[in-house]
């Protein structure tokens with residue numbers, strides 16, 4: 001990973017039975033500054049390959065003495081979250097990317113509505129530091145199951161008071177949350193895709209401009225049907241199994257593809273396709289680009305055909 005930073009795990013806190021918070025301190029050089037909504041990609045050795053997962057920085061952006069991330073143990077973990085929960089101990093070293101941000105607060109907003117589902121609360125923990133510092137008007141809607149990520153709710157109640165709305169085991173009424181808001185209100189969603197879809201649908205129903213609706217999915221790439229990626233330049237075939245993303249499969253073969261978000265948002269990993277049909281799962285390409293099947297975002301997207309020939 002280019003520009004990687006080695007950090008030391010200085011504390012591990014159990015937030016809930018399935019969520020741990022890791023405090024990461026610098027080893028050999030100061031940590032770069034970051035903005036609210038940033039994430040880092042953590043590289044984790046698996047049994048037969050490296051896992052690279054993106055985690056939001058949840059600490060105060062004004063404090064670069066350490067970074068903080070929270071990792072939810074995924075039941076169907078492909079290796080990354082299981083490694084963080086079972087194999088990482090205080091004192092260990094980890095390799096992380098410099099922070100990147102595709103989920104910045106819009107500072108010209110008159111009011112900010114934050115909607116979090118489960119571990120999707122993490123980028124908003126950093127937002128809140130900035131909002132409090134800048135006196136920005138905001139409210140947080142936090143939906144969680146008691147046994148998963150509700151561990152942050154006590155701390156948030158103390159910080160936010162009546163601006164916090166918790167939904168334990170219940171789905172918020174997104175139409176009601178978005179109703180009768182003054183122009184200049186922005187909404188931010190971080191959580192499972194179903195929640196993002198529901199909020200964006202409600203916003204559309206209520207004629208919210210797309211420019212006032214912002215979201216970030218936190219899920220690891222979903223599994224899919226195995227396929228073969230053929231590299232046009234060398235003729236090498238790379239097998240992509242059901243649990244591995246195309247990007248991970250290419251990296252395992254030593255093929256470096258530029259990437260930042262590893263979540264289908266930033267566009268950095270866009271790769272030309274010479275033959276085959278793409279199962280697009282990103283949030284970057286527009287409808288016209290998708291129809292052409294001549295490029296793919298390998299961090300999340302897969303193939304509809306048995307073989308996909310890449311211009312690599």
Ligand code: FES
Nearest residue numbers: 262266267269299
């Ligand atoms: S790495 Fe960002 S879209 Fe693939």
